[in-house]
Amino acid sequence: MNGKSEEKRIGSAYNVNGLMNQDEEEQHDPEKAAEQAEAAARIQKIVSRLFAELPKPVCEHALRREMSVTMPDGVKLACVAYFPEGRGPWPVILHRFPYGPSKFPDHDPAAEIFARQGYVYFECRCRGTGLSEGYFQAFEQETDDGAAVLDFVSAQDWCDGNIGTYGASYMGHTQWAVAGTDNPALRTMYIQVYGGHPYETFYRNGMIRQDIWQSWITGNGGDARDRAESLSAELNQKAFGIRPPEKIGEILLGDPLPWAQKILTSPQETDDAWQKGFWKELKDRAERLRLPVALQCGWFDVFFQSQMDSWRALPPETREKSLCLIGPWDHFGMTNGVLPYPDQERYGVLQIKTTLQWFAHFLKGEPLTLPVGGVQAYCIGDNVWRFWKEDLKAGEHFRLYLGSRSLETEAPEKGHFTYSYDPEHPVASLALGLNKGTVLSPKAGEREKEGVYSFVSGPLEQDVRLTGKMRAELFVSSTAPATAFTVGLFDERPEGAYLVINDITDIRYEKDHFADYTPGTVKKIVLESQDIVWTFRKGNRIRIDVSSSDFPWYNAHTNTTVNWGKATESAVADNTVWFGGDTLSKIVLPVCPDDEVPARS
Structure with a gap:
């Protein structure tokens, strides 16, 4: 069911090589190359600050191993796992995603952090992206594929029977898609900046969130393997002139993208797209979720209200052991610098420190150091953190x-x-x-x-x-x-x-x-x-x-x-x-x- 490639030992000196998805044209453009170098330097500074606040690692090195997982229909999904040193089994953190260059980078700082903290960090490319086979039927494919990947991971001798899912944005969607699964190894979920209320994710009172979703469709629709960011930006600009908008995929990508057409032509929450089939089932998953879940939100994130709707849809017994964390953050867990937010970094650089605290409790059984049973929110203007039991109390x-x-x-x-x-x-x-x-x-x-x-x-x-x-x-x-x-x-x-x-x-x-x-x-x-x-x-x-x-x-x-x-x-x-x-x-x-x-x- 899986094919292994050469196992590589990753040292403790981290860098950002491989993280910057540099287009070939940018490699030969001095100005763009300089911008890439500056961005890499900024990321390296963030990584350095991050390591300074993390717990002492349980091992100095991580072992990297590429493999594939075969789906029930025979399609193989490309995966890479980062293992701690020593003998397992270990708890596993599952991260399923569609983004980035076809090949996995030689170094993944986030994955190496988790591996050195004593977890197997298992990354799986979504169907039809990267080196994974098949066609990218965005969103709707993630329930069946996600369940199959969970079954594979839980059956491995290196998994100790404790799995947590993790990720932001579309990687949050891949988690909601398997929420409520009957796999007993899935113990918890850490979902960042993505909610399980589909209509609110795409629309607001009959109006589509065009800036986000049009650029997402032109950047990820069709066969987007190794599509240059510059080309995606060019396609997005052309998309503004396409009439009717439902033909964006057909005209610009040579693919009608039925999944995108359904979204672009369903402006009412009573439309069949949201009331039947996959999207209706996705919305209902929050109501059936029994696992402890951490919902990490940003006041300025486009998907914030969808997350809050999902928090309120959780059963009371699930909310009692879960956390809704809201910071003055954007979609990337950062601030834009327009206003100061003292103490906003309490939960760590990119909130990875908090993620580790969550998994340490729910996957390893260590004492819980985070509040649960309500909403921990940053109060803008007062510039302090406050905790509301169960939910924000309306004024x-x-x-x-x-x-x-x-x-x-x-x-x-x-x-x-x-x-x-x-x-x-x-x-x-x-x-x-x-x-x-x-x-x-x-x-x-x-x-x-x-x-x-x-x-x-x-x-x-x-x-x-x-x-x-x-x-x-x-x-x-x-x-x-x-x-x-x-x-x-x-x-x-x-x-x-x-x-x-x-x-x-x-x-x-x-x-x-x-x-x-x-x-x-x-x-x-x-x-x-x-x-x-x-x-x-x-x-x-x-x-x-x-x-x-x-x-x-x-x-x-x-x-x-x-x-x-x-x-x-x-x-x-x-x-x-x-x-x-x-x-x-x-x-x-x-x-x-x-x-x-x-x-x-």
């Missing part, structure tokens, strides 16, 4: 009403503002990419010509601590039968306004589906944002920005009722936001009273 409702470019505590006089929204010239997103964090925004009013209207409160007379979800209730109308509205929440400080959260909705979206909208009708729409824990300091101001696009973070609405994934045309719309009188547009903030704030942890 009390504090209402601010939209007025004439102001936020008021009392209902203002009736008014409105109207702007033209052209999908061919959408409002540009303030922040993009998986390393997105808070950003400094243009001043209030500076983007009105683009169709962004700002509403600002007076200086706060005391600290305002938000815990939970902001709700925006807007009275709106449009000349189009369908359009979108966006809301951004900002913390205005003396040095500038920082983005807290942003949200979007199709005017037709109601809870989980589209309802017909009659052009010209004033309609109340409700946007319930992702969770946030953020303190606005005394003297700061609260600001709300309203618009109709946030592109390309989300797709630019075509202002038509045609499914975006199938749309070939768009139209210009005049959109109006109403306030005051019988159209009291407002935001409802979840303010936590001082006497209900959890103690610092």
